[in-house]
Amino acid sequence: MQAMNQRHSFNLKLSRMAPLVPAALLLLGAGPLLAEATCTPPQSMKAQLQGKPTAAAFKELGVWFADQQQYACAADAFASSLQTEPDQKDAPHVAFMFGVSLYFSGDVKGATAALQEAEQLGYRDIKLHIVLATIFDSAHTTKEAEVEWRAALTFAPESSAALDGLSNDLILDGDFNGVIAELENPRLLGQRTPQQSFNLAAAYAGTAKLDEAVNVLRDGLNTSPDSLPLANRLASLLVQINRPDEALTVLDLALAQHPDDPEVKQNMAKVMQVLGAVK
């Protein structure tokens, strides 16, 4: 409960959140008072929150604040719920909501600790791992992010978000074979996003399998005809393997859809140079 204990010091929390809180409000007083001042519960819940509110009441309040996108207030409410009844049956879920609230309120460090705590408490949901992976990616700790993306995939093996994220990180780490292993899973046929096609082609290209890279990009482009990254990359590779005529057709189509795109123009110029069309 380390993260929660940290979070339960409202003053500490507010000092961390100072950039997010208007200075005028900071002048209003101590943490809890400030929280009350900035986080106004709905009229309908005031009765529940008078006296000694229950953990369930705080949780409900947190949900309400989250619905209003007042995530700092939601985090305070969820923390209060956990503080009121640490052993409540729904503690793992509340801890998760606490962590996500911190995340959306900008407290990434606290969010990380809280979400990991939620997992230790037994909370199992793909969202927990996606948020953690996103946090780690933001911090450029790709190895930790990869662990979380893989954990997310155990919940939903075809999750586009997780596969996009994992393959992005593996590419950044230069683990091309890892990308191929993940994205060539037969289960994913028909599911590839443009990002995954791009990454898989990059992985094949990175392992000198250019024909495979071209096939992946071509298939990806047939699924997503308006994808400029796929078109440009396909054209580049086609030039590389001495198929500039085909590259020309790819770029011709891309140009028709994106007449002002500079990369398409550059690639077109290059292809035409190769073809001897530009003097």
Add this chain to the structure above:
Amino acid sequence: VFPDSRPLQRPRLKALALFAATVLALLSFGVLPLHLRSLGMAEFSPAVYAAQSGPRTLLHLSIDYPENGSIFPPGITPPTFLWRDAAGTSWSIDVTFAGKALPIHALSKGEHMKLGAIDPDCVADSNEPPKLTLQQAATWTWTPDKDIWAAIQANSVAQPATVVITGYREGTIAFSQARITLTTSADPVGAPIFYRDVPLMPSAGRNGVVEPLAPTAIHLIHWRLRDIRKLESHTVLKDMPTCANCHSFSADGKTFGMDIDGPANDKGLYAVVPVQKHMTIQGKDMVHWNTDGKVGQTRVGFMSQVSPDGRYVVSTFAGPDLKLGDTYYVTNFMDYHFLQVFYPTRGILEWYSRATGLRSPLPGADDPHYAQTDGVWSPDGKYIVFARAEARPPRTPGQAPAFRANDPGETQIKYDLYRVPFNNGKGGVAEPIAGASNNGMSNNFPKVSPDGRWIVFVQCRNGQLMRPDSQLYIVPFAGGTPRRMRANTRLMNSWHSFSPNGRWLVFSSKARSAYTQMYLTHIDANGNDSPAILIDNATAANRAVNIPEFVNIDGDGIEEIDVHVADEPK
């Protein structure tokens, strides 16, 4: 409560970083040309380009169905061709033949792939409407009319037909093309397919225990018969008040057996009846596996199989000393995609004689140290092929729960295929089938080809039944080198059944949808199979088709099955 967290991935920054990293990676591997770095130095003039534009090198469009090398059964209803194309806005479809037959030329403005009609009774909070994948949403379709399809079929028997799809822009400028070949087999399917048509509506009961289907929805299960030459299936059984499960027909198509739950959820009942156009199952037709009258003690008739001559039934039972709960690993999930994990961890094979009404253990497959299950007959009735694994409790104390199919928390069990002589019920020594045993995988659900030459079985990492990773393999009956079948689709391949002539195999898959569909593959005399052929319109888009089985009868050989036993007091 919370918004999707994905926007916080900062996609543009990620994409930028990814692009930079990829370029670096490609450069480092010498993939990108060095002169790429000088891109932009040459100027591109659209006007000059337009003036010079002429014939294009055609791009490859992707034909997803039928796959190249597909073999269709004669008389099957017209398939829907599926392709994706980055370029075309209209298409031509040209079919040419090896003989003197005139080519076929068709035009298509292209229709996007669509989902079929849904059954409103099967919409639930615990499932989702069927939806197109990213690829499917980009897919174009063409379905030949019955005359064109008949011409294609008639002229593609001796040698393959070549189908060329060409994509056009602005009406006449060809931009893309791809081709496949397809063949029409000389081998008819020759029999209808009996299958179960079910809703995917897992339900959490009052006590929170998840059930694959709420008792109030059991009546939505249909049993249907499909002649692949017809556009629709025929429902032969529905509105059952209790569950009916695994079924089997004798090889001659004259005897039908099916698990039918009785009163008080007694899962120890099994119906064995003659196959007729109008079938009636009554109390007198029922076998009570629980001969001691104690409901649910030893059930189970798991994977019961009627012998080829209809005289016997072989099935899996807990054995004399175990209760049902000590023999099966069962976990149900609220995820409708794969809503149940279910396999025996203990059990013996027993055989039932319809003549004597007695049930006896089968020596060689009755060792309580093993789980012995999935028994099927060789076509001559001389052997039982079955799956065997070391026996273990369904769960161990402190075992982590499984939250989804293939969760590491599942009880781990890997079956091997064995063969044991039936020997008029005296059994014999069980022998492992090389190529389907001791390979680090779970080998299960065997089916023997009608000519007795092959066993087609399922291979997966763990357990059996409804495994997302299940793949079909074929191995000689005596054992040998197994071959992964060409027909395997991307997701779940199982519940297979041979046609009576042995040339076709029907199986279930979730390749196109979480709502399972049926496919066919042709198997030649050497055991070579062909890409999967979808049996269209087997059910609503939000219902699943499973346990398909060929029945050796005419296409309309069963009109209805009337069950008068399920609601009878015991």
